[in-house]
Amino acid sequence: MTESGQHRRSLVRGTLALLVAAAAYEAMARSGYFAPALLPTLPAIGRTLFASLADGSMIEHAAFTLYRVMFGFALSVVVGLPLGILMARFQHVGNFFLPLVSALMPIPSFALVPLFMLWFGIGNLTTILIVFYAATFPMIFNTWSGVRSVNPIWLRAAGAMGASEHRLFWKVIIPGASPFIITGMRQAFLRAWIAVVGAEMIAASDWGLGWVIFDAKEFLNTDTMLASLIVIGITGFAFERFVFGSIERATVMRWGMMRAAKG
Amino acid sequence: MVPIEIRDVSLIYDTPGGKVPGVKDVTLNISASEFVCIVGPSGCGKSTLLNIVAGFLSPAAGEIRIGGKKVDGHGMDRGVVFQDFAQLFPWRTALGNVAFGLEMKGVPKDERERIAHEQLRLVKLEKFTASYPHHLSGGMQQRVAIARALAYNPAVLLMDEPFAALDALTRDDMQRLLADVWRETRKTVIYVTHNVSEAVYLADRVIVMTPHPGTVKAEIRIPLPRPRDPLSVEFLDFQKELLRHLGHGASASEPTKANGKTTA
């Protein structure tokens, strides 16, 4: 089996799986067993989706959501990555932050939405802070385990070659921990994505995909709800596949630090 | 190149099962550009001693001087090659690995790439400069590791069974290659091995260590001219002598199975 042949087969299988899932849904929607308002057909969802894309409203909502999620996610990387590394490298830092992280991590970000709404009002600030809160812990946690799993022989070798603490950090620990760090970013982004829509639903202003779903639910507009779900799903999928996928291919896979599943 | 003085060095391991002496009162003088092999069964403290010289472990007693300067932690006067293939950085190409030490030294990019190329040519890997370690065979990876340890021009090369995980044919090639490299660079080398024929092939002088506690039992000069012929009578005589010092005349490649549980 050649590499490209294998790849094509993967694509075919994936597409097939999606088609079967879609057909099953459509059959259910048309069976008449469920109310059309609750289970709209795929063409109905498609029309709604197309209309909202054509008049630009959906794109604008998506832009707001993306702005909030990227801001919060970037913030979580800026905080979580160095903190995770420091915690793993210095026992005192670890001793201090580990109990805090383990205590804060199990608090759902949504549990803070009501509190943040009282503190920061409704709008971007609250949403971004909720996203930040949700994304930071996977970032910290994965970085921390990644740094602890850096092969000690690399540290020895680099030390023998005169690497300073600073160089050790950038040239050995970061790349050595990169499989975990990239996984951490992936998880952080997924969490951020989940948090942003939830926060938009609860602490809604007038923009954002979460708000659209919430608004649609009030009027039983299930087709609009599902159309926004599709937009949310595709955007998330695109990030997962193209952004993080290419980061992974350019780094850990190229270095042979992660192998592909075998058939 | 510089001499190495090891004076009354001892180290004790604190294990869950109690205190285990790693090495005890080891004294050795190694002259500049000398190739010294340390042989002994597992647990005799030969790797521990090497790690002390490398500065990865601090001795409980005694001191080590390299070129008259007391060893305190690791430094760029020593290059280290480990047994584990994983010592190479998987995220760097062969060239990137070799250039690492020079980068740490602050050598400009063009210059360090030139030197790294040169070093890779020395270990006959000039065609694989752009390869990542996981694409290289074990022997090639160890050659990269040697080039890497030599690249920043340390006075001393410390090698901890670098070829032990290689197949016999590759190992023979690697020994020849290392002998050539040494002739060209004239580093002071400490080379740890449990392979007697390897020691006789490479060394100016062989140090025999025994376990419980790890001490020096014998020192044997190998005055044979280089390149050496492993099948010559003199070569085999030295091998026999070494095996006698190790306590028996069993197989040449696995001299002793020690009962000790320390992995030094």
Place this chain on the structure above:
Amino acid sequence: MRDAVTAIAADHAPDRSHGSERLRLIWHNIFPFVVVGAIWEIIAWTGIFPRRLFPTLEDVATAFVNLTITGILPHHAIETVIRLLTGFALAAIVGVTIGVLMGRSRRAEDIFLPLVSIGAPIPGLAYAPLFLLWFGLGNLSSVLLVGFVSAFPIIFNSWTGVKAVKEIWVRSAQAMGANDHRLFRHVILPGALPYILTGLRLGLAQAWRILVAVEMLAAVPWGLGWLIFGARKFLNTDIMMAGIVVIALIGIALEKLVFQKIENYTVVRWGMISS
């Protein structure tokens, strides 16, 4: 480097049963909270923020004690925990199965990865209105939604874990005559265990997170999410904080009592992650 060596030596220090050692450990865990609590208290007392919005720790403690004595808080907590465990159990069984399948078989990976990749980034709360419409208000919807959403991290991590099992272990087991079944039980599963446990841990956190939010939206009569959300309307920040504290306590208890114990017994003992 030295630090690492010393740290390893220290880890091997045999005496750990001594009382003073235990006290030191407890203090280690409490100290960070003392620091954060003190900062909180100072901010609260300076009155930079209105006290209704930024209650002192005494206010929170009072609310906590009152709600506990009257039995309101425990009732909320128990209802929430039952929902959590049911949903999470569902997610664990389904998630590990799918994840391991994806890791072992290219075909399963090709089929599930698109579905999972599309499903996972769709926020759990976005499904909530759908689930509520389809399965009605109440427990069934919340449990199903919790199970559905928390299955994703479990799937992803089991998948990654199986893929990260070293080829050399697989090969050496095959060389020692292990058949597929034994290979799976004795090599793949234990080899992937660190990741699977991480996945279960993340899944539990996910279940926890989504459940609290669902309780806010689904108007269940009892549940900690509902308690917090309701408290907002009357600016009862102290009750809100008390609810958040209970949420944190339950989360920590699950983490410490379930997963860390399992991890200690398996992964750390095998030296795959240093303790």
